Amino acid sequence: MVAERETGAPEQKPKGPGAAMPDLAEVAEVPAEEEVVVAAETVAATAAEKEVEEAVEETFTDDADAPEQLTSLLEEVQAKADENWDQLLRVRAEMENLKRRHANELEKAHKFALDGFVRELLQVRDSLELGHDAARDEGTDVAKLREGTELTLKLLVSVMGRFGVEQLDPQDKPFDPEYHQAMTTQPTADIVPNTVVRVIQKGYLLNGRLVRPAMVIVAAAPPSEQA
Numbered sequence: 001m002v003a004e005r006e007t008g009a010p011e012q013k014p015k016g017p018g019a020a021m022p023d024l025a026e027v028a029e030v031p032a033e034e035e036v037v038v039a040a041e042t043v044a045a046t047a048a049e050k051e052v053e054e055a056v057e058e059t060f061t062d063d064a065d066a067p068e069q070l071t072s073l074l075e076e077v078q079a080k081a082d083e084n085w086d087q088l089l090r091v092r093a094e095m096e097n098l099k100r101r102h103a104n105e106l107e108k109a110h111k112f113a114l115d116g117f118v119r120e121l122l123q124v125r126d127s128l129e130l131g132h133d134a135a136r137d138e139g140t141d142v143a144k145l146r147e148g149t150e151l152t153l154k155l156l157v158s159v160m161g162r163f164g165v166e167q168l169d170p171q172d173k174p175f176d177p178e179y180h181q182a183m184t185t186q187p188t189a190d191i192v193p194n195t196v197v198r199v200i201q202k203g204y205l206l207n208g209r210l211v212r213p214a215m216v217i218v219a220a221a222p223p224s225e226q227a
Contacts, residue, residue, distance in 0.1 A: 120159040127152040168203030168214045170196045179203060181213040185220040195219045 131148045134140050157167070170180055175194050186197050196216045203214030 117159075117163050120162065124152060124156045124159060127155060164207040165211075166205040166208075168205065169199060170203075170214050170216060171199050172196065175216065175218045179205075179210060179213055180216050182218045183215050185218050187220045187222045189222050191219040193219055193221045 127148070131145060131152060134148070135145055160167075168179055170176070173196055175182060175196055180196065180203070183200055188197065191197055195218065196214075197219045198217040199214055200217065201212075201215040204211045
């Protein structure tokens with residue numbers, strides 16, 4: 001009988017002729033799992049680098065048409081750049097022309113801003129000239145001359161009103177320093193102090209903005225009341 005080991009396990013026989021049991025030192029040298037993974041990744045990276053190198057070499061060495069393709073591409077890019085530059089020059093020229101036209105139109109607007117007002121004012125001048133010529137005649141009726149003058153003044157007020165000119169006539173109204181200019185004061189017991197008792201020169205507004213203040217005389221309390 002074949003002797004059994006102390007462990008009780010049967011002795012393992014070689015599976016083939018001349019086969020020997022593996023050496024324990026060789027079994028210990030088998031790489032761990034992490035080392036196997038790293039080795040596999042290294043092999044894969046090396047293979048990828050090799051493929052890239054082969055592709056680059058194939059592109060620049062084996063492809064005989066590469067220089068012609070590159071030249072064609074450069075020509076297309078240059079043509080596109082020239083086209084864009086021409087468009088830029090045209091846009092710049094158009095902007096300069098637009099700027100000059102705008103400046104000319106603005107200059108004309110400043111010069112002829114009163115064109116409509118002058119046209120309306122001409123009829124007032126015509127009426128004044130007619131009244132002046134009539135006043136030089138010896139037989140002119142003063143009443144008719146006064147009536148013509150009143151009509152001319154109404155025409156002038158109408159023309160100025162259409163262009164936003166408003167008259168300031170603060171007679172018997174409270175004094176307002178924003179729109180009135182006090183020339184002097186007049187003590188009086190019949191009128192409330194700080195009231196306009198007389199308008200020396202009327203004022204005017206243009207679209208709500210003061211053009212000329214009204215020159216006025218303002219009522220003041222009598223000296224006895226001031227004391």
